[in-house]
Amino acid sequence: MEPETTQKLIELALAARKWAYVPYSNYAVGAALLTDSGKIYDGVNIENAAYPDTICAERVAIFKAASEGERHFKAIAVVSSNGGFPCGSCRQVMAEFGLDTEVIIADENGRVIHETTVNGLLPGAFTPEMLFKDRE
Numbered sequence: 001m002e003p004e005t006t007q008k009l010i011e012l013a014l015a016a017r018k019w020a021y022v023p024y025s026n027y028a029v030g031a032a033l034l035t036d037s038g039k040i041y042d043g044v045n046i047e048n049a050a051y052p053d054t055i056c057a058e059r060v061a062i063f064k065a066a067s068e069g070e071r072h073f074k075a076i077a078v079v080s081s082n083g084g085f086p087c088g089s090c091r092q093v094m095a096e097f098g099l100d101t102e103v104i105i106a107d108e109n110g111r112v113i114h115e116t117t118v119n120g121l122l123p124g125a126f127t128p129e130m131l132f133k134d135r136e
């Protein structure tokens with residue numbers, strides 16, 4: 001990906017972060033997801049008094065995009081105070097839509113902490129093909 005595109009995704013994820021609803025952890029996360037069609041969807045973590053009902057920023061961005069018909073993603077930037085990595089649930093949701101999506105992890109200063117792919121984050125993922133390949 002072009003460095004300018006990476007930079008733009010980081011900036012949008014950083015900007016989205018101010019909308020994070022994090023009264024319990026105070027750990028705000030922002031995500032920006034670039035689709036193959038060129039659109040960008042952002043997302044933030046939204047916590048809940050029933051703690052497990054919290055949803056991460058990455059999944060909010062992916063579900064916003066998927067709910068508008070998007071299925072193919074080029075890249076996702078994830079920004080937090082210290083450049084925390086996507087959780088296991090988010091990795092699995094990313095894997096649903098492709099293992100080659102680039103994942104950029106940055107901190108609150110916009111500094112890239114790590115760049116990888118979904119496959120890099122979740123090797124050996126359980127993917128849709130496992131359910132469909134014998135049905136052809």
Ligand code: THU
Binds near residue numbers: 029058
């Ligand atoms: N969180 C994310 O938004 N993304 C991740 O991949 C890791 C965790 C959120 C969930 C919760 O609101 C807070 O960070 C602390 O776990």
